[in-house]
Amino acid sequence: AKAEAAEVVALLKHMDIVQEMGLKAPKGILLVGGPGTGKTMLAKAIANEAGVPFYALSGSDFVQKWVGLGAQRVRAVYEQARRSGKPAIVFIDEIDSLGHSRGIDTGAGGKQEHNQTLNQFLVELDGYGKHKVLTIGATNNAGMLDSALMRPGRFDRVINIPLPSLEGREAMFAHYLKKLQVEQKVDARTIARMTVWNSGADIANIVNEAGLIAIRDGRAEVSTIDLI
Numbered sequence: 001a002k003a004e005a006a007e008v009v010a011l012l013k014h015m016d017i018v019q020e021m022g023l024k025a026p027k028g029i030l031l032v033g034g035p036g037t038g039k040t041m042l043a044k045a046i047a048n049e050a051g052v053p054f055y056a057l058s059g060s061d062f063v064q065k066w067v068g069l070g071a072q073r074v075r076a077v078y079e080q081a082r083r084s085g086k087p088a089i090v091f092i093d094e095i096d097s098l099g100h101s102r103g104i105d106t107g108a109g110g111k112q113e114h115n116q117t118l119n120q121f122l123v124e125l126d127g128y129g130k131h132k133v134l135t136i137g138a139t140n141n142a143g144m145l146d147s148a149l150m151r152p153g154r155f156d157r158v159i160n161i162p163l164p165s166l167e168g169r170e171a172m173f174a175h176y177l178k179k180l181q182v183e184q185k186v187d188a189r190t191i192a193r194m195t196v197w198n199s200g201a202d203i204a205n206i207v208n209e210a211g212l213i214a215i216r217d218g219r220a221e222v223s224t225i226d227l228i
Contacts, residue, residue, distance in 0.1 A: 004159045005046050008134075012050035015087045015132050026156035027125050028135040028149075030095075032142045033161030036201025039138035042161065043091045046136070053088040055081050059097030059137075062117050070098075070117030078124045078133060087132040095137035096144045118146060125154045163199055166192055172200055176207040181221045191227050 011018065011025055018025050031039040040056075047054035055077060062070045081088040092098060102115055125135060137155065139145065149155055164172060169192035177188060195203065210226035 001042065001159050001161045004157070005042055006049075008046050008157075009049045012046075012052055012087045012089075012134065024153075025132075026134065027153065028137065028155035028157075030142060030145075030150075030155045030158045031136060031138040031161055032140075032158055033138075034140060034163065034199065036199035037161045037163060038200045039161055040091070040093055041200070042159075043089070043136045043138065047089045047091075050087070050089075052086065053081065053084045054091065055088065056091045056093070059092055059094045059099070062098045062121075063114070070113055071120035074117060074120045074124060081133045087134065089134050089136055091136045091138070093138045094140075096139045096141060099137070099146055099149045100144045101146045118148075122148055122154070125149075163197060164203075169195055169198065169203060172203045173207065176204055177222070180207065180211050183221045183223045186222065186224050186227070191224070194228060 008026075008029060015025060031042060033039050043056075044054065057077060062073055077090060081090050098121060099118060100114075102111075102118065135155075142150075142158065145155075166189075170189045173188040173191050177186065195206065198206070206227060207222075210222045213226045214220070214222045
């Protein structure tokens, strides 16, 4: 996932060269992974590394009761992104709220409103090449998305974000523990071995709870027992 994200960063930094060569830059990137695996953080990191404007919304922001309001909001977001005059990222978290298959009735808003909003979203995606706007969507369930979104030329790339490996968990514990006063004998790798199947959000919560336990017990440093 990190390597694929690095490719997206390189693409955003050299968008002009890509277009001069007559190549088509991806219009959409889909981040797929379980809750807490870091989809939103990865999207922010891509924008930060590339140095481009970042517009973040949730798919539910486009779910409206009245016909036309959702489509109007889609247009407004992309018009704002295009006004920057340089490559920009529009990040839509929980994109399945906006882009779920037109055959699925979620009960949120009317079908006519959803179809019109989705159609406007597809139009904005198709117009990206000349406007240098990249859409990054995040979802836990890519199977719910409409087939029109997933065809080549729209969401061209899918980046799967799994749960962190042992090395990943160790690095995350080391990162979050830096913010606390920790006993010298606390070993991030030992804790990482005990937290298989934990996501990045789980790890951040474990460290935070450990700090609260230490404070509750009147100690100035977090110990291994607090973490386990």
